Amino acid sequence: MGREERESRTQERKRKRSIGTDGVREENRDLVVSEMREMDLEKLRSVVRDCMCKHLYSSAIFFADKLATLAGNTPQDLFMHAQALYLGKEYRRALHLLRRFHLVSVDLRFRYLAAKCLAEVKDWEECLAMLGDGEVDEDGNVESAEEQGLDLSESKDVEEREIHVSSAMCLLRGRAFDALENRARALCWYKAALKADPFCYEAFEHLIDNHMLSTEQESKLLASLKFEPEDKWLSLLYSCRANKYVHGAKIEMKIAELEQEMDEPLTDDESRAVCSLKDNTDVMTCKADLEYHRGDFQRCYESTTALLEKDPYHLRCMPLHLGAALELGRKNELFLRAHSLVQEYPTKAISWFAVGCYYYCIRQYDHARRYFCKATAMENSFAPAWLGFGNAYAAQDESDQAMAAYRTAARLFAGCHLPNLCIGMEYLRTNNLNLAEQFLLQAKTICPDDPLVFNELGVMTYRNKEFKIAADWFDRALNLAPKPLTESWEPTVVNFAHTLRKLKMYAKAITEYEKALALYPRGASTYAALGFTYHLQGNSSLAIDYYHKALGLKPDDSFTSEMLSVALQDECISQSSSGGLRLSSALGFPHRVIVTVSLIGSCGSKWSALRQTKNVSRLGRSTDQRRAFLRGLTTE
């Protein structure tokens, strides 16, 4: 008390000095003093605020402490003090402060700050207890009435848009559950956070970047969000980022709308003159993502390069950039990028992921594995690294380890179909068709629009010799694949053609093979298969032509050279004898060879399989598979 008195007296004296010159009347003195004190405190508050803005946290703590004491520990000033402590990373002290004055129960904001402090010190259980047990259902509808009531009473300040505290609390709950590895609850709370306030971008980021939702759930959630009409852009942006596997055209439309919509407002509504999002890095990333998914790596690489020139630390775009560079074999770029990332962000998973990509690119899978592993250890929730890890194992034919990596990924990223797909492909490779089917169908339920899944399903049924069904799958895959087809879809086209050939629809098969050759003119096995189809049709001279072409590209192919000999003999007989004989030889021939031929499973591309790395593994893989196919042709 004594101290306080002293202080107030000194302040009075000060004020007298300053105000006295203005001749303030004595009788009003008391009133003025309290007023002046208020003004003084306000000044001090502004100092504290300013210190926080200028990141002078120790000064902020110092002045906030004084302020709280001077103002008589009003909750408001205590809150400021706690805030300063929090920013100055003195979490325990902040917590203690809040608890000492029993502020925690007073207001949501205090509770939130306390919980935040507990989160920072990683005391998750306590943190949840602090937040209170709200109940949340599957769709993220919060059931606790108390909070909603409070929510309404909270600021409805339209002028200054705030993120609702309740939303922030939901988010924090989600994070806590995430940290406690209770993913289902975390998911619900993230959803709740987003529903409470669509502007709570962090919740959205968590949901999307950690692949927590399947496509269907994503669209459902987005539909349930309540956006103000003027926030349409945000809803568009969200849906662009979320819908990864839905038809590209839709996203493209949305992106266009996003770019355009931003252009218009100036004319129809001056007040919300939002400038165009045309060159915004996030929109650009969405575009690049789309290009990546289309397999248009060249263009994707170009746009990400342009983006990174604008903003070299745009980490969200980085995996895309690395993936595209990997696809294109730009090892120089990968090397430089990895080096600078490791230097600038040594604690980020993405940096080590980049290193892994570089080693993957130069086919040193051992090293690649090590760095992918390091990346996953740093950030458990970094999906590309897990898949890269699996792919690096798969590239070395170590199925078991690869599968383990994919499984972890499948567990961590329930909304991402790629781990399941990879597992399915891995089973397919080891010829475990039943299990493969199971996982592929699972992948299909998560993401019903990825053509790659259909391709793999087709390969699986093909191996089961159910050619009709296989043709159906391939057909659907090709219908879903973005048009015009790029080189990465060539394996699917070839697969489709093989299936048609099996179904004895030779003419159709031939057109498909030709389509495949237009996409990739150097496919020796495509030429061989095309020759074989002509051969089956009894057109041995064309068959010979194509066998030659195949052998020209790949001279040591035993299947083709064997078939060539057969065709040459046929040709010889048919040429030198009358028409009757020729017919008979044509008819007789298929029996002989059909036995030798069975299929092909050049299943292709793992490329949609996860961004990054997935594609490359496809290259290595598909040649393997093609080899297997030809081996199958000759041995069976």
Next chain:
Amino acid sequence: MAADAHHRVELRRAIRQLRERGLYAAAKWAAEQLVGLREETEAEKLALKRPLRRKEVAGQSNIGAGIPPREEDEEEEEDVFCLAKSFFDVREYRRAAHALRGVTGQKAVFLRCYATYLYGEKRKEEEIVELAGPLGRSDAVNEELVALEQELSALYGKGTLDAFGSYLYGVILHERERKVEARSVLCSSVNTYPWNWSAWLELQALCTDPDILTQLNLNDHWMRDFFVASVNLDLHRNSDGLARYRALHVTFPRSDHILAQTATAHYNLREFDEAESLFEELLRTDPFRIEGLDTYSNILYVKECFAALSFLAHKAVLTDKYRPETCCIIGNYYSLKAQHEKAVLYFKRALKLNRKYLSAWTLMGHEYVELKNTPAAIDAYRRAVDINPRDYRAWYGLGQTYELLVMPYYALYYYRRATQLRPHDARMWCAMGQCYENEQLQMHDAAIRCYRRAVTNNDREGIALHKLAKLHHQLGQADQAAFYYQKNLERMEADQNEGQDIVEAVLFLATHCKNQNRLEEAEHYCTRLLDYGGPAKEDAKALLREIRSVQQHAATQPSMDLEQFTP
């Protein structure tokens, strides 16, 4: 005369436009034809300077409707273009392409794409040198093709691609093995701008079939005549091509291109003397020419003119040592001197300089056959037919090699390809017949059919006649055998040939006549046989003795025969 003036104006303009775009080979060709026109008269020159010129220019805009009107870009763009072109000229292709990024003029777009394409080609070549396997096989591809194709196809779809752009698009499509599209794109290119000889050549490479040629939708233009003549040569319709070149010769009397092509046509028709004299004429007017001289060296090789070939080789080396044609000439020279290893070395060098150099591949195949290196020979021939499936020599070589390897089915197929290309060449038919005779196949009927075709196609070496006779002999068809032996004998007598074939023929005929009781003829043949030594002489003596005894027998007991033969 007016037509001449017309051509002259067109060519002059074309040369300028082609050079502006870095299409140097086409510009060179155009310049060659420009000089190949009749000499410009004084009157013409004057006319050109004044009123005619204006008339011509007015006419031009009609002809060259497809040529973009002189681009009126901003000066800055023109400056950038100049910079890029300078980079291009010193072969800094990537830099040139970079300098032109974002410039939208058609000329600039073409130069940028072309520079990018050339950069890709250069990189590919370098990669091949670094990574190539034996005989330069490698998987290197031009990395820029896909992106370029996308860009150009978009422009083509919009219809904003000029004739030069569509030429480049056609080249790229051809490389991507999309031949049908490539043909239509190139057709549209040459229809809008006919003076780009490179485009015509690219189109020629895509005309693998006479039917395709007739289906092409080409506007009438004098450049088309050049193209058709050239395609005809390529498709082995040599006399047709020759006639067309003669017609062109009237308009372009001094064109070396026409002269060289005429000589090649003669060579293809195996009229070596005419071809040789034409080449000599060519060398007189243009002594430092190297193009096409490999054909000349082939002629000298076939005619075994050691001295001339040596002279040619030395001269070529002095002119330009590192031209594929030069290496080819030297290779031929060593081959003639039976130094096959050295020959292979030079052919290899030729191929290093130009991997698509057709005749070097074929000739190298021949050399490998000489060296008994069949795998290498097959590879070389295959490369040749990959480059141009109309090269009958390579097909024939492949057949030969497989025959050496005793793989008659393969050999037959290749021979058949050769005969399809040259149905009037007896050598192919003979080879095919021989193949059918092979002990694995034993298809004598087919063999006989082949030999007959050889005979009808004027078989100069006479192999077919002899083989036919022998085959009929084997099959016990003595009459046919005798007929062919007789014919062969006549041919050999006319050629004053000596050899085992004569002995065989005469011996057979003697026996045959004896059996047929034409004893006098038989005696005549036997006496001829007595001129030859060896076992044939002994056979003849035995035959004679037999004949004599039969004769005596017939004289003394004329009824014996009758008794013998009447039941």
